[in-house]
Amino acid sequence: MGLLKRKEKKEQRLYIASQWKLVYWRFFNHKLAVGGLVVLAIFYFIAIFAEFLAPYDPYKYDKNFISAPPQRVHFFDEEGCLHLLPFTYSLEKKMDLETWEISYAENRTRGYPVQFLAHGDLYKLWGLFETDIHLFSTKGGKVFLLGTDSMGRDLFSRLIFASRISLSIGLVAITVSFLFGIIMGGISGYYGGGIDIVIQRVIESIRSIPTLPLWMALSVALPPHWSITKTYFAITLVLSVVGWTEIARVVRGKFMSLRGEDFIMAAKLDGASERRIIGKYLFPSFLSHIITAMTLAIPGMILGETALSFLGLGMQPPAISWGVLLKEAQHIRVLAQAPWILTAGIPVVISILAFNFVGDGLRDAADPYATV
Numbered sequence: 001m002g003l004l005k006r007k008e009k010k011e012q013r014l015y016i017a018s019q020w021k022l023v024y025w026r027f028f029n030h031k032l033a034v035g036g037l038v039v040l041a042i043f044y045f046i047a048i049f050a051e052f053l054a055p056y057d058p059y060k061y062d063k064n065f066i067s068a069p070p071q072r073v074h075f076f077d078e079e080g081c082l083h084l085l086p087f088t089y090s091l092e093k094k095m096d097l098e099t100w101e102i103s104y105a106e107n108r109t110r111g112y113p114v115q116f117l118a119h120g121d122l123y124k125l126w127g128l129f130e131t132d133i134h135l136f137s138t139k140g141g142k143v144f145l146l147g148t149d150s151m152g153r154d155l156f157s158r159l160i161f162a163s164r165i166s167l168s169i170g171l172v173a174i175t176v177s178f179l180f181g182i183i184m185g186g187i188s189g190y191y192g193g194g195i196d197i198v199i200q201r202v203i204e205s206i207r208s209i210p211t212l213p214l215w216m217a218l219s220v221a222l223p224p225h226w227s228i229t230k231t232y233f234a235i236t237l238v239l240s241v242v243g244w245t246e247i248a249r250v251v252r253g254k255f256m257s258l259r260g261e262d263f264i265m266a267a268k269l270d271g272a273s274e275r276r277i278i279g280k281y282l283f284p285s286f287l288s289h290i291i292t293a294m295t296l297a298i299p300g301m302i303l304g305e306t307a308l309s310f311l312g313l314g315m316q317p318p319a320i321s322w323g324v325l326l327k328e329a330q331h332i333r334v335l336a337q338a339p340w341i342l343t344a345g346i347p348v349v350i351s352i353l354a355f356n357f358v359g360d361g362l363r364d365a366a367d368p369y370a371t372v
Contacts, residue, residue, distance in 0.1 A: 023288055026365035033361020036354035043351055047163040049125075054157035055137045057121040058320055062142075062152040064093065067338040068104050070147040078108055087111040088143050101337075112141025147340040149328060158320055159344055165232065165321040167351065170301035173239040174294050180240065181247030182290070186278060188248065189255025196252070203245045211242050215304055219313035228319045235314055239304045243297055250293050254286040288366035296359035299352040306348055322348050 028034055046053055073086045089106040096103070118137040124130050137143065146155040188199040206214075218238040222231060258264060259282070267277050308314030309323025310330070317324060325344035329335050335342070 020288075023362075023365045027361050030361035030364060032357040033364075036357030036361070039350060039354040040358065043163060043167060043347070043354070046160055047167050050160045050164055051123040051125050052133070053135050054154075054160045055120060055134050055143060056154040056157045057123065058153065058158040058161045059318065060121060060153065062148070064152070065091065065104075065142065065144065065148050066152045067102070067150055067334075068144055068148040068152070069338075070340055071142070071144045072106075073114065073143070073145070074111065077111060083111075083113070085113045085115070087113045088138060088141055090141050091144075112138040112143075114138055114143055146343050147338065149325075149341065150334060150338070155325075155340065155343065158325060159322075159347065162320045162322050162325055162344065163347065165315060165319060166302055166305060166323070166348070169232065169236055169239070169305045169321075170298040172233075173236040173243060173301040173304075174298050176236060176240040177243035177247055177297070178290070178294055181244040182251055182283075184244065185248035185251030186255055186283075189252035190259060190274075190278065190282070192256070199248070200252075203248060206242060206245050211304075212307065214242065215239065215308055216311065216313055219308050224316075228315070231315060231319070235305060235308065238308075239301050243301065246297060247290070247293055250290065254289065255282060258282055258285060288362070292359060292362040292366050295355060295362055299355045302348070302351060302355075 068091055071088050071091065073088060074083075075086055076082055077087075089108050089111055091104045092107045094103050094105060095101070114136050115138065116136050117133055118139065119132050120134040120137045122130065122132045144154055144156065146159065149155055149158070184199055184203075188196045215238055218241065219235070222234050222238075226234065264277060264281060267281055272280075305314055305321065306323035306326065309316075309321050310326050312327060315321045315324055322344050325341070326348075329341045329344075
């Protein structure tokens with residue numbers, strides 16, 4: 001009896017729930033999508049508080065630790081005693097006099113405890129609040145969790161700062177694509193006729209060009225003396241050149257399928273203007289599908305920036321992005337001596353998978369025939 005009542009209450013809740021409420025319930029029933037959303041929330045949190053979370057200044061180099069390997073964090077010392085705080089041993093540089101190869105070894109005579117909320121390099125959080133408090137650091141020693149690059153810069157700190165450009169450029173590029181795609185797709189689908197033909201031929205012409213060569217050609221045209229900010233926004237426009245066409249096609253299809261529906265005809269007979277019909281009736285009816293398409297398109301933008309920066313055509317040093325960090329891995333000699341440089345590819349893979357999981361969850365949630 002109790003089970004039957006709960007079932008009836010659930011059915012009543014479904015009948016009176018709004019479309020967005022149903023999408024919300026379906027999405028949070030998708031475990032992979034929720035997991036991807038949590039991962040993305042962590043990634044963007046790291047990007048926002050990069051200065052605080054990074055133990056060192058990402059531009060600060062140390063000639064004594066060039067291409068140093070990742071350090072191990074210990075809890076037990078040489079005598080087997082447990083320490084409440086994790087600690088690291090100092091690294092000693094050694095050179096082979098025959099091969100001139102440099103290597104590093106732990107000096108286990110003295111450990112340096114990892115301190116939390118410790119003082120370190122001075123920075124301005126978001127360019128506003130000046131402080132030197134970092135999440136963790138060591139006093140007197142070093143803690144290179146992912147090792148250092150060929151200039152002795154802490155790779156973990158640089159990886160954290162790189163997430164800002166690589167994660168934000170996807171959002172900015174998809175926003176530009178979204179706005180332009182909505183306008184062009186809406187005009188094409190709502191008015192049809194000659195305007196639709198012209199817009200569709202333009203879209204087909206753009207999509208007929210291979211994406212990566214098109215991005216490369218546009219990136220080469222950027223002036224090399226531009227600042228990081230100018231280059232950042234230029235790259236977002238380059239990535240948006242192709243991105244808007246897919247969204248425009250989605251919007252066009254939805255407009256063409258809905259413009260002959262009864263509720264649209266009723267709005268026209270009621271004297272509603274075209275702006276009101278588009279803004280109040282057409283667009284909200286498939287907004288969830290547009291959000292899904294945008295979410296699934298963001299990974300392509302992130303991969304595009306990473307690929308262009310890896311090839312030396314995107315963001316350039318001193319800018320820090322995942323593609324810029326991976327660029328150093330192009331050289332076989334560097335990769336053979338310091339394979340930890342490839343760790344910059346790990347967050348790329350994780351973020352792409354997370355976005356795809358979230359996009360799949362939104363797509364299933366926006367399906368009107370799906371069950372809660």
